[in-house]
Amino acid sequence: MLEYFDPEKDYGTPAQISENLVTLQIDGVSVTVPEGTSVLRAAAEADINIPKLCATDNLEAFGSCRICAVEIEGRRGTPASCTTPAEEGMQVTTQNDKLGRLRRNIMELYISDHPLDCLTCPANGNCELQDVTGEVGLREVRYGFDGENHLDAEKDESNPYFSFDPSKCIVCSRCVRACEEVQGTFALTIDGRGFDSKVAAGQDQPFIDSDCVSCGACVQACPTSTLMEKSVIDKGQPEHSVVTTCAYCGVGCQFKAEMKGSEVIRMVPYKDGQANHGHSCVKGRFAFGYATHSDRITKPMIRDSIDQPWQEVSWEEALSFTATKLRGIQDKYGRESIGGITSSRCTNEETYLVQKLIRAAFGNNNTDTCARVCHSPTGYGLKTTLGESAGTQTFDSVMHADAVMVIGANPTDAHPVFGSLLKKRLRQGAKLIVADPRRIDLVKSPHVETQHHLKLRPGSNVAFINAMAHVIITEGLEDTAFITERCEDNAYQAWRSFISEERHSPENTESVTGIPADELRGAARIYATAKNAAIYYGLGVTEHSQGSSMVMGIANLALATGNIGREGVGVNPLRGQNNVQGSCDMGSFPHELPGYQHVADDEVRARFEAVWGVTLDNEPGLRIPNMFDAALDGTYKGLYCQGEDIAQSDPNTNHVQAALRSLECLVVQDIFLNETAKFAHVFLPGSSFLEKDGTFTNAERRINRVRKVMPPLAGKQDWEVTIELSKALGYEMNYSHPSEIMDEIASLTPTFTSVNYDRLEEMGSIQWPCNDDAPDGTPIMHLESFPIGKGHFAITEYVATEERSTRKYPLLLTTGRILSQYNVGAQTRRTENQAWHDEDVLELHPQDAEDRGINDGDWVGIASRAGETVMRAKVSDRMQPGVVYTTFHHPGSGANVVTTDNSDWATNCPEYKVTAVQAIKVNEPSGWQQRYHEFNDQQLSFLKEGRKKKTGMRG
Numbered sequence: 001m002l003e004y005f006d007p008e009k010d011y012g013t014p015a016q017i018s019e020n021l022v023t024l025q026i027d028g029v030s031v032t033v034p035e036g037t038s039v040l041r042a043a044a045e046a047d048i049n050i051p052k053l054c055a056t057d058n059l060e061a062f063g064s065c066r067i068c069a070v071e072i073e074g075r076r077g078t079p080a081s082c083t084t085p086a087e088e089g090m091q092v093t094t095q096n097d098k099l100g101r102l103r104r105n106i107m108e109l110y111i112s113d114h115p116l117d118c119l120t121c122p123a124n125g126n127c128e129l130q131d132v133t134g135e136v137g138l139r140e141v142r143y144g145f146d147g148e149n150h151l152d153a154e155k156d157e158s159n160p161y162f163s164f165d166p167s168k169c170i171v172c173s174r175c176v177r178a179c180e181e182v183q184g185t186f187a188l189t190i191d192g193r194g195f196d197s198k199v200a201a202g203q204d205q206p207f208i209d210s211d212c213v214s215c216g217a218c219v220q221a222c223p224t225s226t227l228m229e230k231s232v233i234d235k236g237q238p239e240h241s242v243v244t245t246c247a248y249c250g251v252g253c254q255f256k257a258e259m260k261g262s263e264v265i266r267m268v269p270y271k272d273g274q275a276n277h278g279h280s281c282v283k284g285r286f287a288f289g290y291a292t293h294s295d296r297i298t299k300p301m302i303r304d305s306i307d308q309p310w311q312e313v314s315w316e317e318a319l320s321f322t323a324t325k326l327r328g329i330q331d332k333y334g335r336e337s338i339g340g341i342t343s344s345r346c347t348n349e350e351t352y353l354v355q356k357l358i359r360a361a362f363g364n365n366n367t368d369t370c371a372r373v374c375h376s377p378t379g380y381g382l383k384t385t386l387g388e389s390a391g392t393q394t395f396d397s398v399m400h401a402d403a404v405m406v407i408g409a410n411p412t413d414a415h416p417v418f419g420s421l422l423k424k425r426l427r428q429g430a431k432l433i434v435a436d437p438r439r440i441d442l443v444k445s446p447h448v449e450t451q452h453h454l455k456l457r458p459g460s461n462v463a464f465i466n467a468m469a470h471v472i473i474t475e476g477l478e479d480t481a482f483i484t485e486r487c488e489d490n491a492y493q494a495w496r497s498f499i500s501e502e503r504h505s506p507e508n509t510e511s512v513t514g515i516p517a518d519e520l521r522g523a524a525r526i527y528a529t530a531k532n533a534a535i536y537y538g539l540g541v542t543e544h545s546q547g548s549s550m551v552m553g554i555a556n557l558a559l560a561t562g563n564i565g566r567e568g569v570g571v572n573p574l575r576g577q578n579n580v581q582g583s584c585d586m587g588s589f590p591h592e593l594p595g596y597q598h599v600a601d602d603e604v605r606a607r608f609e610a611v612w613g614v615t616l617d618n619e620p621g622l623r624i625p626n627m628f629d630a631a632l633d634g635t636y637k638g639l640y641c642q643g644e645d646i647a648q649s650d651p652n653t654n655h656v657q658a659a660l661r662s663l664e665c666l667v668v669q670d671i672f673l674n675e676t677a678k679f680a681h682v683f684l685p686g687s688s689f690l691e692k693d694g695t696f697t698n699a700e701r702r703i704n705r706v707r708k709v710m711p712p713l714a715g716k717q718d719w720e721v722t723i724e725l726s727k728a729l730g731y732e733m734n735y736s737h738p739s740e741i742m743d744e745i746a747s748l749t750p751t752f753t754s755v756n757y758d759r760l761e762e763m764g765s766i767q768w769p770c771n772d773d774a775p776d777g778t779p780i781m782h783l784e785s786f787p788i789g790k791g792h793f794a795i796t797e798y799v800a801t802e803e804r805s806t807r808k809y810p811l812l813l814t815t816g817r818i819l820s821q822y823n824v825g826a827q828t829r830r831t832e833n834q835a836w837h838d839e840d841v842l843e844l845h846p847q848d849a850e851d852r853g854i855n856d857g858d859w860v861g862i863a864s865r866a867g868e869t870v871m872r873a874k875v876s877d878r879m880q881p882g883v884v885y886t887t888f889h890h891p892g893s894g895a896n897v898v899t900t901d902n903s904d905w906a907t908n909c910p911e912y913k914v915t916a917v918q919a920i921k922v923n924e925p926s927g928w929q930q931r932y933h934e935f936n937d938q939q940l941s942f943l944k945e946g947r948k949k950k951t952g953m954r955g
């Protein structure tokens, strides 16, 4: 049996899971493998190499090249070992003269139609065709190269990141199968037959015009240089690699950063990455160029006023300037007049240090995080009902689900690698329910069709989830045994009588939700009667005035149906940014120290005070929206903002910008002069994920290592800067490596007790809780009990949002993300991903467009009670009438000028998903946009001027 899995090795066919083992002899060596394992893989596990071309271990065997032929005693001919399952007692021969001749003949045919430019080929040194040719000992090609061949086939360079050179294609179909089996996009086919067969994208189109989503799985699968990264073509093969974690979304894919010196040549998804198993999306695999973009700011800068040019200064000067300003503000306005914001893009260790800086050096609890604006209701809702502020499953758990309900999430765009895994399970027959106002791709994609697309009206989530629960309870579909054994009875009885009320029935809520009652009943029955039913949800759940109620409503549903505490079920928030989970875990919120321990708890504070050597405030500090309000009131004057672009990402931009303008000292630490930095007095250059050590925690609570692959461009990693700022403020922090920060985190956080860097090295990653009770971590939560003992049903009364469509604002605007861009776009806008989405557009239903005389591509003015902006129209039947949609990846589009400052009742998470607007055809940018462009130009000229001054080029 395979005792050690080598992630660098290709075992030829996927591993099989079976309790039944078979033992066979391969070249006289006895090998034991799970039943169903191919002979090719059995040999590879015993380190016996059988040449192969069309097989690779992340794809089902296909058996087309026949290079892997073997002899099996008692069988006729030479079967392909990749498609032949190992059997008990089998005697296999992998090498003899006959097999050698056969393999050489096959290779001779391949090579006779292959350019012999190996020395100048970009795959030279990393080409399986070349390797196999060498392995089989081919010495001559008798057929010559003069006959009909494909050597002049035209290259397709349309994709910005990889090229397709059909002259090198051996039609092994690995790319086609990767696109189908791994990615689930089905963008490629083999066109034609026999000699004429060729790989075609879409309807034989250029890749860029096809359905290809540029995930790169085909490039990775290609054994030749036919599909090849342009970066490798330009720069040659990498010479070393470092395993690290993607800094984009909450899936937390691991990659091998393949390097030449300190330059990244390509990112290859890591086979042993426990969240991604060797797959990735276009962002993680290809969009890393921003890290060395010329817009990177690598020198600290200061200025007294935002109406002045920047001045580049030394680190010492910048930090001393910052400390003097912040202490001066506190002297003048009081201890509470400053605070900070941690980043969900930074590492756990960095986030921990920033909140420590605020609590210990600033002396208050005015710390908050960008998770406030996305998943804070998840923390509140899940803690209340299940006792822990995190999702319950691994991503892999979805492969055991029989029904999946996706609510307010768009996994194929926002969490693409999970989206691919989910589609794989759906192709195997799991049922799908999508609750979303918009027709996301998952609703209908190749070989995937949802059973029910519940097109609910924005703002009606809680009415919808209550109606689902009503059907389950009134139709007797609940799991009584689970409820009796695992849930608090009093709370259940109260909830049961609440939810049974007729006013929650699908028929009575139909006018609110817009979901036909029979559709909703059908969906509830599927969810409740599936053996394993799982819920995945996103910001379409949390970013509402009732975000926390909706999260609790989801947990109620899972508890009522017993869908908690095993594989294939659970409540799974799809976290937006790479370290949203981690930034919440690390104590970024004003009321909670790391590990969600309340600041008002004397025993908790005493433990932190003993280690930190300070007295801690026992009152929760300001949340981000309170910071803005206090800034406008004149009581909040200084802000340290690490790695978050609040000026673009937070709602009601006019309000946010006014608050930022009123600060006396805004310190921004980032890699680019982002929108917030344009209002700053101090700019501290940040380090990209490639330039630092640390950990990120993904949506599965998985702590993954981030490893430094290149030196920080500004000379310091972010955690080092926080330490120095703290020192300048008079509070010493002593760490020489992030591992020491993690040791401190573990000592103070009960769910992290057994986490340390050595364990992470050993295990690859760890899912918290990881402590004496769970030394190897916790893949699935709540197996036997909940941290609060029993599951708690919460009453979730539906309260309509104040944001309603009116005669003045008759449409409801909802917002979301797109695959190629990430969040505020600061990173992806500085990559070739712009090829797919270079501006935000307003999607609207054809009827709404027609009513307003709007055509595709027209400029449309969008007005809400908060503000106005202008975008291009995209007329789309993905939308339902009355609902419009946009993304917020480009600062100039001003999507958040329009969103309001309504927020979740429990957590203040903004209600991005519901804004009443009007849309009309216009000819020019909005007033806000004109002011934005002027301000932007002015700030960029201040930046340029500061840089010139420093280099003495002023003239």
Ligand code: SF4
Pocket (backbone or CB within 6 Å): 175, 178, 179, 183, 185, 186, 187, 188, 211, 212, 213, 214, 215, 216, 217, 218, 219
């Ligand atoms: S890049 Fe991904 S989506 Fe595009 S063809 Fe290749 S496998 Fe398919």
Ligand code: SF4
Pocket (backbone or CB within 6 Å): 168, 169, 170, 171, 172, 173, 174, 175, 176, 199, 218, 221, 222, 223, 224, 226, 227
């Ligand atoms: S492009 Fe590559 S993977 Fe696809 S069929 Fe050709 S050689 Fe095989």
Ligand code: SF4
Pocket (backbone or CB within 6 Å): 246, 247, 248, 249, 250, 251, 252, 253, 276, 280, 281, 282, 283, 284, 285, 415, 416, 417, 418
């Ligand atoms: S963006 Fe998300 S899905 Fe894409 S590679 Fe990164 S972690 Fe994976």
Ligand code: FES
Pocket (backbone or CB within 6 Å): 051, 052, 053, 054, 055, 062, 063, 064, 065, 066, 067, 068, 069, 080, 081, 082, 083
């Ligand atoms: S590797 Fe087995 S047939 Fe191609």
